Amino acid sequence: MGPPRKSRRATLLGSVVLTAYACAAPVDQPANLPADRVNACHTRVVITFAESLGERPADDFVMEISRAANVMLVFVRAAGAGLYVFQLDADDTDESCSLALARLRRDERVRSVDLDQRRHVLE
Numbered sequence: 001m002g003p004p005r006k007s008r009r010a011t012l013l014g015s016v017v018l019t020a021y022a023c024a025a026p027v028d029q030p031a032n033l034p035a036d037r038v039n040a041c042h043t044r045v046v047i048t049f050a051e052s053l054g055e056r057p058a059d060d061f062v063m064e065i066s067r068a069a070n071v072m073l074v075f076v077r078a079a080g081a082g083l084y085v086f087q088l089d090a091d092d093t094d095e096s097c098s099l100a101l102a103r104l105r106r107d108e109r110v111r112s113v114d115l116d117q118r119r120h121v122l123e
Contacts, residue, residue, distance in 0.1 A: 041090040041097040044116035047073075048082055050109050057084060065110065069103040085116055 049057065055078055066073045074087040090100035097115070104113045 040095045041071075041088065041092040041100050043088050043097050044076065045086055045088045045097075045101070045104075045113050046079055046116050047084050047086055047104070047113045048111040049084075050111045052082055053084075061109075062086075065104070065107055068107055069100065071100045071104065079116075 053061070056075060059075075062073050062075065070090065072087075072089040074089075076085040076087055079085050088097060088100060088104075090097065092099045094100070101113055101115075104110050
């Protein structure tokens with residue numbers, strides 16, 4: 001005896017949806033750039049906001065800043081009082097993410113944003 005008819009329909013529908021999603025190609029990808037050069041901006045950044053936001057900034061606040069700067073920010077962790085580490089992704093071909101960083105720095109709600117790099121104590 002096989003699975004119930006409703007279960008088979010749900011499985012078939014799920015398969016069709018996943019196949020259609022996987023086959024969809026990005027519309028705005030420039031044809032003259034190799035696929036690995038589009039969306040080359042992927043890095044972690046440390047952001048300080050103009051206002052104190054506690055242990056973690058609100059998701060709505062982060063979404064507003066992301067939209068305004070045309071980037072994607074995903075909270076990773078707090079790095080200290082008022083310092084927040086985010087994963088930054090942008091639809092830029094700039095691997096150094098300098099364009100995305102410049103857009104974030106123009107936002108008056110952002111006090112500072114820097115690449116999250118190892119820091120060494122200066123002697």
